[in-house]
Amino acid sequence: xxxxxxxxxxxxxxxxxxxxxxxxxxxxxxxxxxxxxxxxxxxxxxxxxxxxxxxxxxxxxxxxxxxxxxxxxxxxxxxxxxxxxxxxxxxxxxxxxxxxxxxxxxxxxxxxxxxxxxxxxxxxxxxxxxxxxxxxxxxxxxxxxxxxxxxxxxxxxxxxxxxxxxxxxxxxxxxxxxxxxxxxxxxxxxxxxxxxxxxxxxxxxxxxxxxxxxxxxxxxxxxxxxxxxxxxxxxxxxxxxxxxxxxxxxxxxxxxxxxxxxxxxxxxxxxxxxxxxxxxxxxxxxxxxxxxxxxxxxxxxxxxxxxxxxxxxxxxxxxxxx
Numbered sequence: 560x561x562x563x564x565x566x567x568x569x570x571x572x573x574x575x576x577x578x579x580x581x582x583x584x585x586x587x588x589x590x591x592x593x594x595x596x597x598x599x600x601x602x603x604x605x606x607x608x609x610x611x612x613x614x615x616x617x618x619x620x621x622x623x624x625x626x627x628x629x630x631x632x633x634x635x636x637x638x639x640x641x642x643x644x645x646x647x648x649x650x651x652x653x654x655x656x657x658x659x660x661x662x663x664x665x666x667x668x669x670x671x672x673x674x675x676x677x678x679x680x681x682x683x684x685x686x687x688x689x690x691x692x693x694x695x696x697x698x699x700x701x702x703x704x705x706x707x708x709x710x711x712x713x714x715x716x717x718x719x720x721x722x723x724x725x726x727x728x729x730x731x732x733x734x735x736x737x738x739x740x741x742x743x744x745x746x747x748x749x750x751x752x753x754x755x756x757x758x759x760x761x762x763x764x765x766x767x768x769x770x771x772x773x774x775x776x777x778x779x780x781x782x783x784x785x786x787x788x789x790x791x792x793x794x795x796x797x798x799x800x801x802x803x804x805x806x807x808x809x810x811x812x813x814x815x816x817x818x819x820x821x822x823x824x825x826x827x828x829x830x831x832x833x834x835x836x837x838x839x840x841x842x843x844x845x846x847x848x849x850x851x852x853x854x855x856x857x858x859x860x861x862x863x864x865x866x867x868x869x870x871x872x873x874x875x876x877x878x879x880x881x
Contacts (some may be wrong), residue, residue, distance in 0.1 A: 573696050583734035614835055618645050630659035632695070633800055633831050634809045635680075639692035640856075650676045652856035653692070658800065661828040667833050667867070668853035673718065674835045678804045683714045685710055697799065711743040712797035717789040717806050729788065732776050733758065740796055760796040763819040782809035788848070790821045794851055797825070803834045808839040819844030852878045 634657070641651040650673050658664050666674050680687050681694065683706035694701040696714060707778065724732065730751075737757070738748040749757065762769060765787050777785050784816055793801050803822070807815055822832060822845055834845065842850070842864065850867055852860040852875075860866065860878050869877055 561686075614839045630661070631699060632657055633660050634658040634661075634701075634833070635695040637693045638678075638692045638696075639694060640682070641676065642685045642690055644686055644688045650687070650856055651680065654856070654858055656851065656858060658831050658833055661826070661830060662848040663832045663845060664827070664834070664845040665850045666853055666858070667832065667834070667837065667850065667870065669704060672853045673856040674853050675804055676856075678716060678802050678833075678835055681709075681802055682706060682714060710796075711740060714802070715784070715793050715796055715798035715800070716802040717804060719808060721777050721785045722788055723780075725778055726771065727776050729774055729776055729791075730755075730758075730772040733772075736792065737795050758795065761791060764794055764824055765791045766817045767791060781813065783814040786810055786814065786818055787821075789849075792816050794821060794825055797830070799830055801825070801830070801832045803837055804834060805837070807836055807838060815840065816844060839871060842844045842867060850860075871876065 605783055616871065636654055636656040639651055639654040642649045651659065652673075654677055655671070656664070666677070668674050676687060678687060681701070683704070689702055696709070696712060699712065701709060701712075701714070733750070734751065734754045737754065741748055758772075759769070762771075771784070771788070771791075774780075777788060781789060786809070789806070801822070806818055808824075810818065819841070832845065834841065834847070836842065847864070849861055850863060851858045852866065852870075856874070866878075
């Protein structure tokens with residue numbers, strides 16, 4: 560099935576992005592707004608299915624167990640349920656989670672427990688249909704947003720297997736994506752020269768060479784290069800919430816350290832990370848505020864790194880509710 564790329568010209572107000580100090584922003588408009596937080600897999604159908612259609616502002620109280628009093632909620636998930644759109648098979652059966660500003664959350668669980676499905680539902684993957692619950696992101700109803708609008712609002716997802724985009728260079732891709740974000744915030748777009756001044760420090764952050772910018776997006780990239788490229792995209796967008804789905808898979812120790820260093824360098828008191836992983840080693844490099852165990856489409860246990868130690872000793876049977 561042919562794929563289509565999502566474009567948007569939305570201009571809903573939001574906090575400002577940085578502009579490089581040495582140069583002025585370009586006044587020449589670029590009307591293409593590219594979304595890269597959601598890139599469909601080649602087998603993905605192009606219809607979107609959401610369980611919520613009314614545009615309203617939702618307010619949900621923060622869980623004390625997921626941040627405590629005095630912290631501002633960034634993401635609030637309440638009793639989220641979702642099915643596979645084509646078959647109706649229920650995957651998420653009531654997920655509850657609160658991520659406050661400045662927190663790092665890790666989700667672990669057996670294969671098939673719903674971890675990756677949860678991540679994809681957050682960004683609006685069309686393979687899944689939300690059938691119940693609510694998701695509030697920065698005070699707005701996330702389920703009512705198109706995938707590209709979720710990206711522009713500050714939600715980013717790094718996929719397990721990033722797709723190739725033949726014919727689109729990394730530099731053009733990143734420039735369009737960044738300018739789309741600036742338009743969303745009501746800021747002037749950056750021309751190529753101004754954008755490069757902003758981009759090159761990001762390359763250093765993820766330990767990537769500048770020749771990567773001339774290559775087509777992920778085309779011919781190794782697994783490690785694709786993961787670095789995803790984190791470069793994250794660094795450029797400076798998303799408020801980064802959803803990292805098994806970014807450690809397929810990485811050697813050096814590449815994992817580079818990726819983790821870049822993610823840690825992007826953390827601020829206002830920005831948060833939600834990681835999906837099977838392995839402790841990632842959590843040793845990016846230390847989580849909370850660790851959640853998912854089973855059968857629900858989060859069944861929340862704690863700190865002590866949960867991971869118990870998991871390594873006794874396996875998931877020590878966590879199971881069945």
